[in-house]
Amino acid sequence: MTHARRNPLAALIGLSLAAVASYALAAGEYGDVTYERKAATASAEEVPVAVFPHWIHRMQYKCGACHDELFKMKAGASAPVTMDGMREGQACGVCHNGKKAFESSFDTCGRCHRQ
């Protein structure tokens, strides 16, 4: 899980991290978080990895709503986000349960799993 970097200064200094790869992966919006696939159940060709868009969440919730209780600030420090876990109300499933926000279902795959 990596943050998209766009700051040229920070990118230059922090090249030792996986910044280049994440920059290439998450070409969406600044602050997008591209998840790494850990489960071997699907290939990237079948289902793209999930991308978390910070921007639309930031417009509706302050940082403190999710950080640090639900998600650690540091990318990858939180418990792995799984589809099963979300259906049980963990991680994104706290809100994305079909009540507060759209739930993870076969109708909504592409909203997170996108190229």
Added chain:
Amino acid sequence: MGLDAETDMGQTVRPSHAVARAACHRVLALAAVAALECACTSARPALEFFFDGVPADGVLPQPAAVVHQPRRPTYKAPEVHETVIVPQQFKEEVDWAARYAALPRNDAGDVAWTKALDEKLIEPKPGIADDAKEEEATDLDLEYVPEGQPEYKVVFPHKPHTQWMGCPSCHSDDGLFEMEKGKAKMTMASLGEGKYCGACHGKVAAPDLNGCPACHTAIGK
């Protein structure tokens, strides 16, 4: 009259088989005529007694057209009891992308989130729970003056940070900053490696901070 004559004749003639047969024929003929007469006059009352709808004299009964029922009843589609599940509608009438595009941006072209919050262009909720309470922001400016380089003085404003998140996001046992001032040995390089301010700035928070003067306030003056 004739009958009398014949009777007279029969009485006068000696009975024989022929005479008896002739008399019998006459009686039978008489009975036939009587029966015919009776039939002609009583047919109608008898018919009307036994049957309904006897046609009037001289009217031929018209047979009713035979209506054949269809060999099988016309197909009627069974009533379908459909259960329509309407997906729950969310308040997605808000065009977030358009609102996002309209947010103010700094010189580097990045969204000026704090300005958007201050100008109430966005009204983000403080918590996931519907009854989450807004916490008061900490208004405390800290100054960092690099040794021998007062022109690079940095001012860290707590307020724009604490109106977004709580203290533990930065101040925790394994957090970014210890509470004690002066413990953090920050350099631009360490920030670029993702330490201290660089944990957020450059990744998810305003990456450029309007360039140097955003933090090195003395430079802009």
